[in-house]
Amino acid sequence: MSQADLEKRLWSAANALRGPVDPADFKNYVFPMLFWKWISDSWLYEHAEAADEYGDELTDEIEADFHRFEMPTGALWPDVTTKINNLGAEIAKTFQAIEKANPRSLAGVFGDAAWGNKERIPESALLGLIKAFNEIQLDPSTVSHDLLGAGYEYLLKNFADESGKKAGEFFTPREVVNLIVGILEPEPGESVYDPTCGSGGMLVSTINRVRDHGKDHRTLRVYGQEVNLTTSSIARMNLFLHEIEDFDIKRGDTLRAPAFKESNGAMRQFDVTIANPPFSLRDWGADRWPADPRAFCGVPPAKNGDYAFIQHMISSMKPDTGRVGVVMPHGVLFRGGAEAKIRECLVERDMLEAVIGLPPNLFYSTSIPACILVFRDQKPGERKDHVLFVDGSARFVTGKNQNLMSPDDVDTLIEAYRTGEDPDGDGGANVRLVPVDEIAANQFDLNMGRYIQVAAEETADLGATLVAYADARQNRIEAESTMFERLAAAGIDLSAFGVTE
Incomplete structure (x- = not known):
């Protein structure tokens, strides 16, 4: 089966749900069915291999060695999908x-989709989904792991396009993922961790990069944590379908309850830590952080978790070899208050290696510009007491809903990071290594425009203005709320201010 043929058939299966099922929910049903069909087809293929090799001498004990997963009696795809009564409930039981x-x-x-709820997924839609998957044979002789993994990524991208802003919860544009992975350069034998792993795209890209460079990807160890149950399930399926064995995906809230700890309670540390956390997360658990060792540079604002994610990732960075790549909104570069003190601490400790500006409107969840922050436990000698600034804001092609970065754009920015120079000399990536003393003279403000000429300056300024406006608006609302509470406590009639109970 060709890649185009597989993608066409997979998308046809997804379209069987169109109408009664919200496109944003397609992934909840399509991925579990795809995974089950793959397990079932592969089990039958393995069974045939065992029978061919051992014939009448085949025993259950011998056959078990042929199977990657155990399939209970009656759990194979053809056993269940031919049933005519309460099909959704039967699938859930399977x-x-x-x-x-x-x-x-x-x-x-398999997640927690309500298979038996005919309001959520009518039986007609379920039958259409089954019929479409009946047309796709997914055993190893028909579809290789590379092909199946690419097909899975194709579905993820299409589901993201269908979901719009909701896609930001589970999908990071792959050009951004490839850029971070290219900067951090994971090597065979290393550990890779994503504390907000979504659908597992960054972990998969890490594996693919090592393999594409002719190195042994099987020695990589990958770890992830994801708060959403369905999304964490999608990540695990993604890794299985990419033929990755040594991984550990845990479900939970990374900031409130980090899942990867040593026996003494300290953060487990990794060679490569990589993430695209939710931007400016509110209600992230600040009340627990004053005594948390991850707050080594301070406690971030209760209504903005950006620097909580950053400090968590740095705390997960292995001594000597550890490096971190994290996507952040531009606000982390210049916001004041507690964030300014944390930013100053990180720069003074010489942990921040690079700030890389990204083009605007790359992400599904927001149109504001973002950047990549790179931290290292041990910076190269020439970069000690300096921070590298790279402007990639002009490296994009305008898309229908989101802007896009080409492979050439990604390679250009990776080269700019590695060399500290504009690799193509046409202004496409303005680059400068800035002394920490100069940053200190600017009160540790990391706004890129202070240090290099930003190509998309108007857009970047608009993003900064929007962030500042949102902060100011929230501060006003909180101040008004406090004032009205005090007025009410003093017995003053609030209706005079247009306020109702």
């Missing part, structure tokens, strides 16, 4: 049985 039979590898992998 998923539970498969998870129970594979507790170490598949517990919770």
